[in-house]
Amino acid sequence: MNHQHLSEEELVLRYYGEERDPADAGRRLEECGECRALYASLQRTLNVMDSLPVPERGPEFGERVWRRIESRLASRPRLWLGWAPWRWAAAGAACAGLLALAFLAGRSLPRAQSPTPVAAADPQVGERILMAAVGDYLERSQMVLVELVNADPKGPLDISAEQARAANLVSEARLYRQTAAYAGDAAVGGVLDDLERVLVGIAHEPSRISPEALEKLRERLKNEGILFRIRVLGSNVRREEEPAGAPAGQRL
Amino acid sequence: MEPTDRAFVASARTGDAEAFRVLVERHSRALFGLAYRMTGNESDAEDVVQESFLRAYRQLGKFDERSSFGSWVYRIAVNCSLDLVRSRQRRSEAPRPAGPEMEDPIDALPATGPAPDRIALGGELRSLVAAAMARLSDAERSAFVLRHFEGMRIEEVGRALGCQPGAAKHSVFRAVQKLRRALEPAMSPVK
Numbered sequence: 022m023n024h025q026h027l028s029e030e031e032l033v034l035r036y037y038g039e040e041r042d043p044a045d046a047g048r049r050l051e052e053c054g055e056c057r058a059l060y061a062s063l064q065r066t067l068n069v070m071d072s073l074p075v076p077e078r079g080p081e082f083g084e085r086v087w088r089r090i091e092s093r094l095a096s097r098p099r100l101w102l103g104w105a106p107w108r109w110a111a112a113g114a115a116c117a118g119l120l121a122l123a124f125l126a127g128r129s130l131p132r133a134q135s136p137t138p139v140a141a142a143d144p145q146v147g148e149r150i151l152m153a154a155v156g157d158y159l160e161r162s163q164m165v166l167v168e169l170v171n172a173d174p175k176g177p178l179d180i181s182a183e184q185a186r187a188a189n190l191v192s193e194a195r196l197y198r199q200t201a202a203y204a205g206d207a208a209v210g211g212v213l214d215d216l217e218r219v220l221v222g223i224a225h226e227p228s229r230i231s232p233e234a235l236e237k238l239r240e241r242l243k244n245e246g247i248l249f250r251i252r253v254l255g256s257n258v259r260r261e262e263e264p265a266g267a268p269a270g271q272r273l
Numbered sequence: 274m275e276p277t278d279r280a281f282v283a284s285a286r287t288g289d290a291e292a293f294r295v296l297v298e299r300h301s302r303a304l305f306g307l308a309y310r311m312t313g314n315e316s317d318a319e320d321v322v323q324e325s326f327l328r329a330y331r332q333l334g335k336f337d338e339r340s341s342f343g344s345w346v347y348r349i350a351v352n353c354s355l356d357l358v359r360s361r362q363r364r365s366e367a368p369r370p371a372g373p374e375m376e377d378p379i380d381a382l383p384a385t386g387p388a389p390d391r392i393a394l395g396g397e398l399r400s401l402v403a404a405a406m407a408r409l410s411d412a413e414r415s416a417f418v419l420r421h422f423e424g425m426r427i428e429e430v431g432r433a434l435g436c437q438p439g440a441a442k443h444s445v446f447r448a449v450q451k452l453r454r455a456l457e458p459a460m461s462p463v464k
Contacts, residue, residue: 029446029449029450030442030446033445033446033449034427037420037421037426037427039426039427062453062457063449063453065456065457066449066452066453066456066457067421067449067452069398069402069456070402070406070421070452072398072399072402073310073399073402073403073406073422074399074400074402074403075305075306075309075310076309076315078301078302078305080302082301082302082305083297083298083299083300083301083302084298086297086298086301086319086322086323086326087294087297087298089323090297090323090326090327090330091290091294093327094290094293094327094330154398154399185303
């Protein structure tokens with residue numbers, strides 16, 4: 022019987038859930054190893070796109086944008102009402118926010134990366150690249166969690182910046198789970214699964230979190246031991262990144 | 274307590290520029306991320322962010338206060354990015370020279386590849402991804418960003434780009450094909 026392979030176009034549509042006949046495409050994928058291999062390759066590529074780097078902009082970026090556009094804003098009819106209550110609240114919050122942002126930015130600015138060449142075709146190098154990415158992912162996740170754990174607000178706390186970072190990390194999660202699957206590492210996969218659930222939870226909290234809700238979140242992090250687990254995992258991954266001959270890392 | 278976007282939008286609509294300033298400061302960084310993905314260039318992305326807020330300010334009267342200011346201005350930024358990409362296409366202009374973060378490490382590859390000890394593993398995967406994105410045409414890049422990162426269906430991508438769904442689909446396919454060829458060697462299963 023002649024088998025008609027799924028085209029790359031059909032596979033792209035399947036990845037995005039836009040194929041015309043999902044059942045037929047599924048059956049053909051099951052029957053054909055070649056199609057499955059092509060689909061897996063496509064999945065890997067599209068999943069890895071989620072790690073597309075976007076240059077960081079510091080907390081001062083908004084102010085810079087404002088300075089550039091301020092003079093170009095057409096004047097709108099102005100109703101001067103003096104300092105409305107929100108201005109007083111905003112002034113206080115802005116001072117506190119700027120201090121916090123400056124602190125956070127200092128901690129989260131990316132390290133300079135030189136565009137050094139890569140031996141892309143070597144599978145071992147491929148594995149190390151992926152594991153390095155997992156290490157970086159864990160480090161960034163840990164930073165978000167630590168900032169929340171260490172926050173000590175007297176009133177509601179604006180966690181929208183941490184939520185944005187958590188949401189970005191969630192969008193990258195697929196790639197890293199897949200990496201763990203390729204490496205056949207169920208322990209790593211398990212930690213990544215739990216971490217993703219925690220990050221999703223953070224992303225879905227209200228952006229102004231009450232001290233009580235923050236305490237609950239802290240309790241949850243503590244009970245699940247997630248911070249400890251990602252610290253250990255991160256340290257194992259870093260050890261595995263070391264060149265051959267270095268002592269093997271301890272598994273979770 | 275820090276007021277919500279809604280309070281600032283309401284004040285900005287009465288002509289309070291300081292209230293609008295707060296909105297600009299709150300949303301600039303998120304808009305920059307989107308604009309950078311769409312344009313592939315830091316300088317263009319900054320232009321898009323500025324233009325988006327200028328448009329938003331002019332259109333504040335049309336903003337439905339029940340909806341989210343963030344989503345609204347995000348949508349404006351998508352349109353600004355598309356305008357910039359289209360104007361580049363009309364002028365058949367290649368993207369501006371990329372900044373250092375978009376330099377293509379693949380172009381620097383010797384035929385056999387360097388020794389592993391020369392490889393800075395931490396950010397290499399990301400560099401490869403950025404390099405692969407930089408090689409897409411404007412049409413491919415914007416169609417791909419809208420489909421992959423913004424989650425638009427192919428038909429919506431076509432509407433947003435002002436082209437037929439078939440053309441949008443073709444741009445997405447071409448983008449995925451190019452990306453796969455560029456990235457697959459580094460993504461091969463390890464076991």
